[in-house]
Amino acid sequence: MAVLLDPDWLAQRLSSVSVKGIASTTANLIREGQIAIGTQLPAVRTLAEKLGVSPATVSAAWSQLKRQKVIAGKGRGGVWVCGNNVTPGPVRFETIGNYGDNVKANLAMAVPDPALLPDLSEALLKGAKSPALNSYxxxxxxxxxxxxxxxxxxxxxxxxxxxxxxxxxxxxxxxxxxxxxxxxxxxxxxxxxxxxxxxxxxxxxxxxxxxxxxxxxxxxxxxxxxxxxxxxxxxxxxxxxxxxxxxxxxxxxxxxxxxxxxxxxxxxxxxxxxxxxxxxxxxxxxxxxxxxxxxxxxxxxxxxxxxxxxxxxxxxxxxxxxxxxxxxxxxxxxxxxxxxxxDPATQQQLQLARKTYAQRRQLLIEALARRGLHLPQRDGLSVCIPVASEQFAMITLAARGIAALPGERCRSAGSQFIRVSTSLIPPQQIASIADALVLATGMDLAAGAKSDI
Incomplete structure (x- = not known):
């Protein structure tokens, strides 16, 4: 059971009773360890009475800390301290790519192939001759x-x-x-x-x-x-x-x-x-x-x-x-x-990049189709693959040295899937990657499954 923080103790330390003051001081106390993770904070009305402010002021301060993932909960269940990192960050995005040292094929990031990007040398020289250069x-x-x-x-x-x-x-x-x-x-x-x-x-x-x-x-x-x-x-x-x-x-x-x-x-x-x-x-x-x-x-x-x-x-x-x-x-x-x-040469390079990415994506789609997994012809630097369980899919792929993006990072609801980047996929690994992806779906593909995502 969570320990309830003494409202008098907290009120004595809140020298500023504005929304910002309450939120920042409470955050500092949490970060310094004076308020431990798991501690239940005083009820909004109780603390508001101690501070002589409106309950809306305390509620707004708690809302700030909730956005920073420092406290959680609401209503009669109360709010409690759930973390001590008071600096917000892109939680979903920051976990992409942290797959350890055993990854042989990192297909989690759908990024362009540096070899297919245009040469910037002449372009940057042209840009450096801007007549407005160094103007404020x-x-x-x-x-x-x-x-x-x-x-x-x-x-x-x-x-x-x-x-x-x-x-x-x-x-x-x-x-x-x-x-x-x-x-x-x-x-x-x-x-x-x-x-x-x-x-x-x-x-x-x-x-x-x-x-x-x-x-x-x-x-x-x-x-x-x-x-x-x-x-x-x-x-x-x-x-x-x-x-x-x-x-x-x-x-x-x-x-x-x-x-x-x-x-x-x-x-x-x-x-x-x-x-x-x-x-x-x-x-x-x-x-x-x-x-x-x-x-x-x-x-x-x-x-x-x-x-x-x-x-x-x-x-x-x-x-x-x-x-x-x-x-x-x-x-x-x-x-x-x-x-x-x-620049005509840059635009020609761009056309080549589109064509090459389409070919790489198509190679993987055809390899999967030969194994009974049929995906639609779409566009982009990746393919979206439906799976029975994202957790099972990620574990199955990790065991074979392959990283992919679980759908939970980019969905709020909907069916489960993984996203596999094709922009940098090694041609010599397509067969083994396709084998692993088919296993990762956790589906019976004997009848030739089709994606509905």
Whole structure:
């Protein structure tokens, strides 16, 4: 049974009785070991009376500590200390790749092959000749990059902003436009780090079921009844499933959203490596759509570049929040990407990369089909494989020196699966990897099973 912390003892140590003061002092006491893990904290009303503040003040302080995964519980069951690490971090994402030293084939990270990325030498030299180099002017996007991206941009947006990668763009949106307790519709499954960001912001996640064409419109209509403030989805090649939103599905989603004022956020993480067009909901709702395109996977992760587009009022708020940190993205990197978007040799290399990734993915799909596991022809740097048990699948693969991503890292509900990266899969290991994957499904494949994810 948990030991109940003496409210008088805690009240004496809370010199500041603001939300921030209560939360930070309590966090320090936990971190220093003065409040042990497992200790039950005083009831909200009891502590509020001792401090002479509203119960809402103490409740808000406890909410901050819950978001940091320091305390847990609610209601009559009380709250107790569950951890002493008061620095928030992306819990799901940070556990990807920690598979020990016995991994022969790490297929957990769907990342680009360095050999298929364009040579940055000339591009960086061009970027270093930017006429605005070394200026402290905080412009949202370099004019050459804006000029380069606009002709192929899928949304007629009012404003644009360059950021330090796609995930920074998404984090800026989440941190700026969400408040604790806000409800957010997000496709299920989704990108691991997006779930971490929403948890950190204290948002309530409303998982949206998807099929091979993307989010399901009828399910979206039902979730809109819960008064969410944001809808997040990946508008083309999906990072977990490889699905892409069709033109018809985009139109159906627009109809589901017609009586709503919800903010739409589109995370185009794979960017120009996708083989599909983007059917953005910004075509229907430009006044409330934020579209994010990352250039890291197609042009190079060290470029750390993405672009957000959307209404000027929202980007102004995001830019204002950004002044706490980097303020702007390197003009060298922006103008390097602008040059590559116009460079014929770079674009030819990009076409080769798309073709090569498709061939590697196809080799694994064909190897699995020969063993009775039939997966659909989709896009991206990975394949999604349904399994009877993710735990069984991960143990089975680990015993054979193979690492994969369990579906639990990127889903809130739905069926169990693993994601296997194909972008760096060694050709000479495909047969043995396919054998292991078939065993890992834990299914009877004698009749030729088919994936429904």
């Amino acid at each position: 002017r905080r412009e949202p996007i370099a004019p050459p990059l804006l000029e380069a991206i606009k002709p192929g941009w899928p949304v007629d947006s009012g404003s644009f902003m360059a950021t330090n990668g796609g995930f920074e763009a998404m984090n800026l949106i989440v941190q700026t436009l969400l408040s604790p307790g806000d409800r957010v519709i997000i496709e299920d499954p989704t990108a691991t780090r997006l779930l971490d960001m929403l948890d950190n912001a204290g948002a309530e996640i409303l998982p949206l079921p998807c099929d091979e064409e993307g989010p399901q419109p009828d399910a979206l209509r039902l979730l809109l009844n819960k008064k969410p403030v944001m809808f997040i989805h990946q508008p083309r090649t999906h990072s977990a499933t490889g699905n892409t939103v069709s033109k018809a599905r985009s139109a159906a989603l627009s109809q589901a959203l017609i009586h709503s004022s919800i903010l739409i956020v589109e995370d185009d993480g794979i960017g120009e490596l996708s083989c599909h067009a983007v059917w953005s909901l910004g075509r229907y709702y430009p006044e409330r759509t934020l579209y994010v395109r990352s250039y890291s996977k197609a042009y190079g992760p060290d470029l750390r570049l993405a672009v957000i587009s959307g209404p000027a009022s929202l980007l102004k708020r995001i830019q204002s929040w950004r002044q706490f940190g980097a303020s702007w993205t390197s003009r060298i990197l922006q103008e390097a990407v602008a040059w590559m978007l116009h």
